[in-house]
Amino acid sequence: MLYFTVYLAVFISLLTISSARGNFGYGQQYGNQVCDKNVHQRAKEMIRVEMQRSQPVNSGNPPYDSRYPGLTNSYQVNNYTNNRNYLSDQLNDHQCKLMRQAFDDLLINTPLCDPIGSYQFQASSDLIQQARNFLVQHCERNQGWRYAQCFKRREIVECENQYNYLKSRTVDQGRNYARHNNNQPISYELCQAFETFRNCVISQSRSCYTTDLDLLGTYFVDKAHNVAWSCLPSQITTISDSYSRRTDLSYPPNPGSGYYPQPPYGQYPNIPNPNNNPMMATVSPYQTQNQPFPIETIDRAGVGGALSGIHTGTVTVCIERVRPFENSCLDHLIMRQREARYGRSSNDVQRRICCALFRYRDCLSRVVLERCFDNSRVTVDILMGDRNREITQSCRDVTRDQCNTAKQLFVSFNLMVISLITISILNNIFR
Known part of the structure; x- marks a missing residue:
């Protein structure tokens, strides 16, 4: 009976692999x-x-x-x-x-x-x-x-x-x-x-x-x-949040009504209002929403972004939603900037400070994306405040690659030190 069970399991596995390959x-x-x-x-x-x-x-x-x-x-x-x-x-x-x-x-x-x-x-x-x-x-x-x-x-x-x-x-x-x-x-x-x-x-x-x-x-x-x-x-x-950021949405039966939200008419100066234009009486539901940002889809709407005047009130809404989660990003920034004081030189200190600011901005970007479904930089810029100017003025000579390289060098240095200590201990033991 045991052999039969093993053979059956092997047969099912081979059949599954064959089906997948086909x-x-x-x-x-x-x-x-x-x-x-x-x-x-x-x-x-x-x-x-x-x-x-x-x-x-x-x-x-x-x-x-x-x-x-x-x-x-x-x-x-x-x-x-x-x-x-x-x-x-x-x-x-x-x-x-x-x-x-x-x-x-x-x-x-x-x-x-x-x-x-x-x-x-x-x-x-x-x-x-x-x-x-x-x-x-x-x-x-x-x-x-x-x-x-x-x-x-x-x-x-x-x-x-x-x-x-x-x-x-x-x-x-x-x-x-x-x-x-x-x-x-x-x-x-x-x-x-x-x-x-x-x-x-x-x-x-x-x-x-x-x-x-x-x-x-x-x-x-x-x-x-x-x-x-x-x-x-x-x-x-x-797949990343950006690549499939709509997999959690519920889709109404009316195509485009909330799934691909259209900005409010009148916010873009060049977009004609279909209600005032008889030539646009037969525009699709995608173009003629009476409420482009309904309550259930406000999280998925453009939250200000780089769009001039588009539903700017939602920027405030997004910022309010992000505030409780912003402190975690700020705590990590403060911790990294304190650690930056132990740099080997003034240039290393500045590099560490800039890397901390880069990571702080990345942290805010992720929070804004998760809480507001906003992929623009405007909301993040508002949350960054004066730190944007600090990045622009003080971190022009620092790139993200330098931050990654520094981290890898730090890890490698630690591993090297640990290895030397381990070798020294083993030598003392076996003498």
Whole structure:
């Protein structure tokens, strides 16, 4: 009976491994992850709406992509784009934030909802690449991940090198469904390599600025191309708060009503009010919310951010929510600044003080993100107060890399001292 149980366990294990390898880590269901069709559909419609709104329009109707019939009917708008000359080459921060939210959701849900090789998957793949190009052109000019200090860190570069090494060891099994040269045939080994890379980057980037974390979506697409939306993570909860910051939301049946909140009309001087414009009577629910920031979604709204005049009262609300948790960040700042007095030189003391300020700002950024779902710097700047000026004036010659290096050198020095003491003790014992 014991042998039979062992054989049965081995057989089930082999069957499970075989099934996993046959699915390559993607499909409509993976473990306890199930496709959320509502999120997937809204993300696609949101992306198409933003891309259509940004295009120059000569006729009375907005541009329409005939390759995706029936998917954007609820967002077809008659003649309202005639007044949209305010949309220039660059979008405002709120529009970019909405676009990133939809882009991240599309990346996460495409492997869950669209079977590889299907028309739906190819349509989603095309839309992801269009959205990536749109974000780079309209939201990331001189502000993309290539310019962000987070992705220049040695730890992130090591994650990339590890991914390139693992990718080079994968066997091409001939599954070449892709049309673009950058796209790769998907295999179980390649998905494993990408998941290792993704988890590595997410783990190492948690201390980065939230504005840098917003670029994770386009970063993964640029580094892994079609692999970024063809492979499932082992669990979606491992993705960073910025990359999946909407996984805890409840979605109303009305698309866009609270999920992608629109700023109040009249706050942006160039955004026409649909109530005063008969040409915009048929605008989608995304555009015609009577209450853009309802009570249940105020945490997810733009909390001031870099947006001029947008619902500025919520900045005060956010600050009040953060205050009870701010003391912990302040205590660590005071402790590190006291320890800085024991530096080896005046330059080392100044470096330690600046590193303490950097970590204090990072701590505030995380608290604001967790309590207010705000990824802008305005609320953090208010909480920082005069310390912002101290960073600008006194820490211009200190970089974050110096802080990380100093920590590693300190740990190495301690290990060396401990090793010498241990060797000395052992020598005395065995004499």
